[in-house]
Amino acid sequence: MSVPENLRYSKSHEWVRIDGDTATVGITDHAQEELGDVALIQLPEVGRILLADGAFGEIESIKAVSELYSPVGGEVVAINEALEEAPETVNNDPYGDGWLIKLKVASPADADVLLDAAGYNALLEES
Amino acid sequence: MSKQLGEPLLFELSRPGRKAVELPVSDVPDAPLADLLAAADFRDDLPLPELAEPDVIRHYTHLSQRNYSIDSGFYPLGSCTMKYNPKINEEAARLPGFARLHPATPPRLAQGAMRVLYDMQHILAEIGGMDACSLQPAAGAHGELLGLMLIKAYHEDHGNGAIKDTILTPDAAHGTNPASAARCGYRTAAVKSHSRGRVDIDHLRSLLNERVAGIMLTNPNTLGLFEDNIDQIAELVHGVGGLLYCDGANMNALVGRARPGDMGFDVMHFNLHKTFSTPHGGGGPGSGPVAVKKALIPYLPSGLVAKTADGAYTFEKPGPLSIGSVAAGFGSFMVILRAYVYILTYGREKISRIAENAVLNANYLRMRLGKDLDVAYNELCMHECIFTAKRQQKAYGVKAYDIAKRLMDYGYHPPTIYFPLIVHEALMIEPTETESRETLDAFVEAMQAILTEARETPELLSAAPVTTPVRRLDEATAARHPCLRWSCDVSDGANDA
Numbered sequence: 129m130s131v132p133e134n135l136r137y138s139k140s141h142e143w144v145r146i147d148g149d150t151a152t153v154g155i156t157d158h159a160q161e162e163l164g165d166v167a168l169i170q171l172p173e174v175g176r177i178l179l180a181d182g183a184f185g186e187i188e189s190i191k192a193v194s195e196l197y198s199p200v201g202g203e204v205v206a207i208n209e210a211l212e213e214a215p216e217t218v219n220n221d222p223y224g225d226g227w228l229i230k231l232k233v234a235s236p237a238d239a240d241v242l243l244d245a246a247g248y249n250a251l252l253e254e255s
Numbered sequence: 256m257s258k259q260l261g262e263p264l265l266f267e268l269s270r271p272g273r274k275a276v277e278l279p280v281s282d283v284p285d286a287p288l289a290d291l292l293a294a295a296d297f298r299d300d301l302p303l304p305e306l307a308e309p310d311v312i313r314h315y316t317h318l319s320q321r322n323y324s325i326d327s328g329f330y331p332l333g334s335c336t337m338k339y340n341p342k343i344n345e346e347a348a349r350l351p352g353f354a355r356l357h358p359a360t361p362p363r364l365a366q367g368a369m370r371v372l373y374d375m376q377h378i379l380a381e382i383g384g385m386d387a388c389s390l391q392p393a394a395g396a397h398g399e400l401l402g403l404m405l406i407k408a409y410h411e412d413h414g415n416g417a418i419k420d421t422i423l424t425p426d427a428a429h430g431t432n433p434a435s436a437a438r439c440g441y442r443t444a445a446v447k448s449h450s451r452g453r454v455d456i457d458h459l460r461s462l463l464n465e466r467v468a469g470i471m472l473t474n475p476n477t478l479g480l481f482e483d484n485i486d487q488i489a490e491l492v493h494g495v496g497g498l499l500y501c502d503g504a505n506m507n508a509l510v511g512r513a514r515p516g517d518m519g520f521d522v523m524h525f526n527l528h529k530t531f532s533t534p535h536g537g538g539g540p541g542s543g544p545v546a547v548k549k550a551l552i553p554y555l556p557s558g559l560v561a562k563t564a565d566g567a568y569t570f571e572k573p574g575p576l577s578i579g580s581v582a583a584g585f586g587s588f589m590v591i592l593r594a595y596v597y598i599l600t601y602g603r604e605k606i607s608r609i610a611e612n613a614v615l616n617a618n619y620l621r622m623r624l625g626k627d628l629d630v631a632y633n634e635l636c637m638h639e640c641i642f643t644a645k646r647q648q649k650a651y652g653v654k655a656y657d658i659a660k661r662l663m664d665y666g667y668h669p670p671t672i673y674f675p676l677i678v679h680e681a682l683m684i685e686p687t688e689t690e691s692r693e694t695l696d697a698f699v700e701a702m703q704a705i706l707t708e709a710r711e712t713p714e715l716l717s718a719a720p721v722t723t724p725v726r727r728l729d730e731a732t733a734a735r736h737p738c739l740r741w742s743c744d745v746s747d748g749a750n751d752a
Contacts (some may be wrong), residue, residue, distance in 0.1 A: 162679070164656070165731030188729040191673040215735060255679070 129252065130157040132223055136239045137248035138181075140200035143223065151200050154227040155187065155218060158252055162254060163189035166215045171207040171229060174202045180238060184229060187218070200238050202231035261724065262317050263404060266741045269304035276312065298714040307371050321612040321724050323668050333639045333671035333683025334477065335431070336507045336529035338557030344532060344593035347607040355590055355706070358584055362569055368592075372585055373560040375544070375595050382598075382606075383503070383523050390586035391558045395504060398524025398543030401472070401556065401581050405522055405547060406498050408554035415496065419468035423492075425454055427478055427675040430472040432502060441711035444533035448677060452478040454488055463491060474518065475508045475676040479617065479683075482522060486502035489519025498522065498551075506530040507687065508614055508638035511607030522547045529681045530609075531594035542590040554578050558585040569673050597709025612688035616695060620686055623699045627706045631678045639685035641678050648680050653709040653716050655680040656716060660727060661719035665701040 135143040141159035145152045160166065168188040180201040187194050204219060207229050209251050218226040233239075243251060276348055288297070304316075323330070348354065352367060362369050372390060380388040392398040403422065410419045420437035426445045433443040444462050449455040453476065470492050474482045482488065489499055501515040501523035507530045509515070515523045527533045527542040535541075547555065553576040561571040573579070598606065612635055621640040629642040644655040659669035659682070671683040686695060692746035708715045720726060 165734075167731060167734030188734075190734055192676055235709065 129161065130244045130251070131249050134172045135223070136199065136244060137251075138197060138242060139251060140179050141163045141195045142197060142199050144199045144239055144242065146200075146233070146239050148154035149232045149233055149236055150205070151202060151236070151239065153198055153200075154171070154222055154228050155185075155196070156248070157222050160222045160226070163187065163194065164191045165189055165225065166172045168243060169215050169218065169228070170209050171211070172204050178204060180228065189241045196227070196228065198244050200233050201233065202233035202243045204229055205232045206230040227243050247254065261615060262314065264741060265304040265306060265311070265314060266302070268306055268310050268314065273305045273306060273307050273310075275306060275308040299555050307522045308671040312595055328668065328692060329664060329686075329698055331670045331684045331686050331698065332668060333479075333641070333685040334504060334674065335535065336504075336526070336536065336638075336685060337506070337668075338529075340532045340534060340593075340691040341597065341600065343682055344596045347596040348589050348593055352484065353518075353589070354746055359586070363567070366568055368558055368588065369692060371566050371592055371595050372588070373562055375591050376560060378595070379525055379544050382506075382510060383525070384514025384518075384520075384545045385523065385545040386516075386549045386554045387555060387559075388544050389544040389559060389581075390542070390543055390544045390553050390591055391556050391580070391582045391584075392524065393582050393587055394541035395502075395524060395526040395529075395579070396431040396435055398526075398545045399500070399543045400438055401429055401543075401578075402500050402522045402524055402547075403439040403441065403469075403579070405545070405551045406500065406575065407441075409470055409498065409551055410553070412576060418465055419496070421466045422468055423459070423462055423470040423497075425472065427452075427476055427677050428471065429473060429477060429502060429504060429734075431472075436471065446470070448476075448478070451634075452453075452476070452480045453482050453484060456484055456487060456491075458610040459488065459491060460566055461499075463495045465495055466498040467492065467495050469500055469521075471500040472520075473502040473505050474515065474520075475505050477505075477683075477684075478632055478641050478678070478697040479505075479636040479639040480634070481508075481637055485518045493519070499603065504529060506635045508610055510610050511601075514527045515545075516548065516722065520548075522551055527578065527590055527594040532597045533590045540587045540590060542587045542594070543587070546593075552727045556581045558582075560585070575719055579751060608752040609688050610638070613686075616686040616688060616690055619692070619695055620684055620699065623695075624684075624702055628682070628702055633682065639683060639689075641675070642682040642684060643678055645681040647706070647709050651709050651713045653713050654707040655682050657713075657716035657719065658682065658702075658705055658709070660665060661716045662701065663720040665705065667701060690693075 135145050137143050137156065141156045143154050143156050147234045166187060166189050170186045178198045178201055181197055183195045184198045185196040189194055208227050266667060278348045290497050290728050302468055308575045325337050356365055356368055375390060376388040380386060392401050410416050421440055422423055422443050423446050424432040424443055425448060436443045446462060447455045447458040452609040472482060472531055474485060476482055493500055498521040499519055501520040503523045503525045510530055522545065524543045524545045528535050553574055556578055557573040557580045559569055559571040617636050617638050623637055628642045629646055644658055655672045660674045663671045674683055675681060
């Protein structure tokens with residue numbers, strides 16, 4: 129199970145990458161593995177304001193429908209539109225082309241309270 | 256698809272001009288269609304299949320022969336209570352007095368059928384520990400919706416309609432619970448389960464306030480466990496003016512032994528097609544009667560049957576607070592009739608054997624199968640038991656999905672998998688009371704053989720099923736790019752994909 133060192137993680141299995149004031153959010157390799165083949169992803173509209181831990185969409189696999197939560201708050205500045213045609217990208221490349229949304233964050237330091245790779249690995253060990 | 260099935264589609268069997276019936280010459284005057292319908296309603300491109308009667312009969316017979324049913328084998332589909340449907344139910348349903356009765360027959364000419372409805376209202380209310388029952392809802396989820404509409408009508412009538420906007424559901428609830436609540440206009444909040452798989456009372460307390468209109472609970476819950484804090488839950492929810500809804504999907508664990516009404520529930524539905532052995536799914540229709548405590552009786556829908564002083568059965572005129580009608584007439588009569596026969600076949604003295612044997616069978620599987628497959632919450636279970644293939648997944652890369660598929664090669668219908676959502680790699684097994692010890696033993700042996708394969712030859716599981724008319728289906732592509740209807744525009748090759 130891949131858990132890149134340079135990302136931060138939520139307990140609900142999303143990852144976030146902070147780049148200046150932009151946060152990119154996706155689901156982890158563990159999450160896509162647990163979900164199984166992803167069939168449909170509902171993402172918010174650009175411009176929507178999200179609170180930290182707020183639900184921003186749904187992901188449907190052949191097993192179940194799950195809510196997506198944003199690990200950090202901010203304004204949605206981009207969504208990964210390619211996922212509409214090819215939702216399997218989330219399974220194939222969860223940390224790369226399978227990203228979900230990009231947010232403009234007011235205080236990037238908010239991400240510091242999230243789990244780091246070691247913390248997320250520990251969470252996976254427990255479950 | 257059609258080639259894999261070895262059974263052509265009706266469209267592929269079609270030959271121009273072939274037909275099954277010759278309509279007689281019309282004896283009413285012809286009128287040009289253009290005089291009867293607007294031009295926009297015409298289409299001449301509707302390619303309906305043209306077939307002779309034997310083509311149609313053989314097509315559907317071939318398909319039916321590939322069906323798996325409770326009449327052909329063990330069907331441990333958790334939460335669905337796939338018990339055997341006794342044929343005496345069908346005998347009664349085929350009596351001409353019932354089978355040929357027109358739904359619009361005046362009640363005075365259909366007193367036998369009226370009595371069935373009247374008796375069932377009372378029998379179900381008594382089994383549920385409730386005071387009255389509407390037979391109108393056409394399915395379990397329809398019953399949930401009616402139950403919530405009654406809760407809403409109650410709060411509105413008591414002047415709390417505006418403030419009470421929240422329905423609580425456990426995180427392990429059937430998906431229909433929050434869906435029904437949302438459909439009824441409520442916001443929903445999920446109550447967490449604690450480490451023993453029951454409602455976390457502390458978390459429940461933190462969610463309780465004057466906005467809570469009610470809580471929907473399944474007891475036993477979807478983990479097959481009895482909510483042993485139900486008294487306390489009822490007290491807490493009633494304490495903020497909320498009502499308790501019992502999702503009766505798991506009544507097979509209780510029938511004749513314990514009553515939701517005695518546990519503090521105010522309203523509940525029954526799934527006649529589960530607990531009371533009427534046909535499921537395509538063999539339906541379903542039926543989801545809703546029973547209520549006294550306080551909710553004024554809001555019940557129309558279609559209730561009453562008995563007059565001289566012993567005649569009539570339809571009650573709904574009162575001023577009735578929410579109206581939630582279905583045509585009085586519900587799925589032929590389903591209600593089958594359930595009535597089933598209940599009377601057991602009778603008051605023996606009906607508790609349903610629950611006793613359902614619980615016994617589930618615990619027998621838990622103890623025997625639990626040696627090889629981990630039980631998610633390993634304690635005395637009710638009518639079903641949740642196993643987890645987490646260990647097999649970690650050790651051999653074999654998932655619950657693979658085990659379920661492999662069971663088909665051993666001749667069994669797979670159990671429910673990946674539900675409840677809070678159990679990883681869940682296999683939800685509900686044997687029901689109708690299975691013998693020999694059947695359960697044979698099933699355990701098949702599961703043991705599969706778990707040995709998981710360890711020694713996992714590739715057998717990832718390739719399964721291999722003995723079915725179609726092999727493993729590409730469910731992801733089916734969900735991502737659904738092909739929902741035949742199209743004459745698609746070439747043969749594409750249609751077969």
